[in-house]
Amino acid sequence: MRRVVITGIGTVNALAKDVPGTFAALTEGRSGIGPLGFRDADRLTIRIGAEVRDWDPAAHLPAANLPLYDPVTQYALVAGAEAVAMAGLPFGLGARGGVILGTAAGGISTWEDSYRAVFAEGRNRVSPLVVPRLMHNAPASHLSIAHGLQGPVFAVSSACASANQAMGLALQQIRSGAADVMLTGGAEAMLCFGGVKAWEGLRVLAPDMCRPFSLGRKGMVIGDGAGVLVFEEESHARARGATVLAEVAGFAMTADARDIVAPDPDGAVAAMRGALADAGLSPADIGHINAHGTGTLANDRSESRAIVRVFGGHAPPVTSTKAAHGHGIGATGAFEAIACILALSRGILPPTLGFQAPDPECRVDLVHRVARGAKVNAVISNAFAFGGLNAVLVLRQA
Amino acid sequence: MTAATRAEIEAAVITILAAQLLLPVSDVAPDARLDDLGLDSLGKVEAIFALEERFAISIPFNANEPDLPEFDFATVPGIVDGVAGLIAAR
Numbered sequence: 072m073r074r075v076v077i078t079g080i081g082t083v084n085a086l087a088k089d090v091p092g093t094f095a096a097l098t099e100g101r102s103g104i105g106p107l108g109f110r111d112a113d114r115l116t117i118r119i120g121a122e123v124r125d126w127d128p129a130a131h132l133p134a135a136n137l138p139l140y141d142p143v144t145q146y147a148l149v150a151g152a153e154a155v156a157m158a159g160l161p162f163g164l165g166a167r168g169g170v171i172l173g174t175a176a177g178g179i180s181t182w183e184d185s186y187r188a189v190f191a192e193g194r195n196r197v198s199p200l201v202v203p204r205l206m207h208n209a210p211a212s213h214l215s216i217a218h219g220l221q222g223p224v225f226a227v228s229s230a231c232a233s234a235n236q237a238m239g240l241a242l243q244q245i246r247s248g249a250a251d252v253m254l255t256g257g258a259e260a261m262l263c264f265g266g267v268k269a270w271e272g273l274r275v276l277a278p279d280m281c282r283p284f285s286l287g288r289k290g291m292v293i294g295d296g297a298g299v300l301v302f303e304e305e306s307h308a309r310a311r312g313a314t315v316l317a318e319v320a321g322f323a324m325t326a327d328a329r330d331i332v333a334p335d336p337d338g339a340v341a342a343m344r345g346a347l348a349d350a351g352l353s354p355a356d357i358g359h360i361n362a363h364g365t366g367t368l369a370n371d372r373s374e375s376r377a378i379v380r381v382f383g384g385h386a387p388p389v390t391s392t393k394a395a396h397g398h399g400i401g402a403t404g405a406f407e408a409i410a411c412i413l414a415l416s417r418g419i420l421p422p423t424l425g426f427q428a429p430d431p432e433c434r435v436d437l438v439h440r441v442a443r444g445a446k447v448n449a450v451i452s453n454a455f456a457f458g459g460l461n462a463v464l465v466l467r468q469a
Numbered sequence: 470m471t472a473a474t475r476a477e478i479e480a481a482v483i484t485i486l487a488a489q490l491l492l493p494v495s496d497v498a499p500d501a502r503l504d505d506l507g508l509d510s511l512g513k514v515e516a517i518f519a520l521e522e523r524f525a526i527s528i529p530f531n532a533n534e535p536d537l538p539e540f541d542f543a544t545v546p547g548i549v550d551g552v553a554g555l556i557a558a559r
Contacts, residue, residue: 272514273514273532274514274517274530274532275533277531278531288533289533289534290531290532290533330509331511332510332511333509333510366533367532368533368535369510369533
């Protein structure tokens with residue numbers, strides 16, 4: 072089977088607008104969560120989020136193209152440029168390269184601005200670029216244009232599993248021989264008035280802080296940004312002398328087929344076991360788990376039970392980095408895969424922030440407060456989504 | 470709107486819960502417990518939304534804090550008391 076490795080990573084998120092800054096923040100235990108600064112935030116009940124602050128797209132992207140880019144595309148392009156530069160990827164791989172990016176809400180602020188114009192402000196026309204800005208494939212397609220990738224290019228939209236499913240599909244494209252290089256990950260820009268207002272109604276957002284697996288938790292905190300990873304067929308990477316960051320060893324996805332919002336540990340167990348089997352690894356081979364760990368009661372207890380069922384009483388150390396970069400929804404799996412690279416490449420397990428006290432219903436070895444040093448050969452990264460979707464990646468030293 | 474009486478609030482609570490449960494109003498007793506009625510988590514947030522719209526109140530309910538309820542959503546009388554308190558504080 073063709074092996075797939077990661078040769079570049081890039082990100083824009085609330086912690087930093089690049090990988091070095093993100094690694095530093097994750098290592099030092101800084102959180103990107105703070106007061107929301109966008110228009111009409113004062114009309115919300117929930118007024119915190121992990122925003123990309125002081126974002127100046129003109130500092131990163133050609134001014135002539137900006138009218139085409141919703142923020143979700145801006146983040147994807149800047150993260151993608153960092154990943155491609157790190158990989159040293161030549162331009163114009165043509166049909167042997169592709170892009171699969173996750174996003175849950177696509178260009179939601181373009182929807183919001185346009186509806187506001189016609190409904191609230193009584194205007195009779197909107198920008199002619201509304202459709203190409205808001206379509207879910209805009210971030211993926213603009214990455215294909217920027218880097219000359221003419222093979223499989225599409226978006227995956229499966230709520231909080233989007234990025235993990237996108238990366239799983241990218242892995243499969245390369246394994247199958249359909250491509251040699253795939254840019255993959257996710258992008259999200261849901262922190263606008265309508266985006267948060269919609270989430271508020273479900274009563275699952277925390278008003279103060281995200282506290283995964285901790286007593287005192289009050290729910291999730293949304294985060295914006297993008298994470299892009301360069302997946303590459305191993306011999307293709309070795310032949311051009313690329314630095315290999317990790318191997319994408321396994322992937323599996325399952326559907327609970329039960330409830331549209333409530334998680335089912337059975338589905339999470341099946342996805343973790345499936346990903347381990349795909350990687351040819353046993354639970355004892357895994358040295359770290361980057362959990363989905365949203366900080367909601369439902370997820371954290373269900374995920375803890377699933378981890379104990381898969382790994383028994385000796386589960387590896389667990390981190391949720393969502394209290395740092397926020398819940399990136401369709402991008403979150405990409406942020407977390409990048410955190411896994413930190414663990415694999417530098418032996419740093421980032422801490423779970425916001426921790427107050429152990430929850431007896433969450434019997435996992437939680438890395439909290441400060442980072443933990445550990446030599447890990449393989450890690451898993453969980454993503455579980457509304458819709459009952461579970462997607463698990465296994466990364467290991469290459 | 471003139472202040473709703475307790476009977477009016479109770480009737481509205483029962484009507485809203487019955488609509489969520491797809492039950493006739495007569496099947497939701499004034500002392501019913503929500504767990505016994507079988508209201509799931511989405512039904513609960515939909516019922517809260519309907520009560521907020523009906524009485525122009527904001528109900529402090531977070532699905533992650535079932536053990537620390539600012540608003541007792543466990544029984545019909547608890548909901549009626551909570552709504553009445555929020556209307557009085559409006």
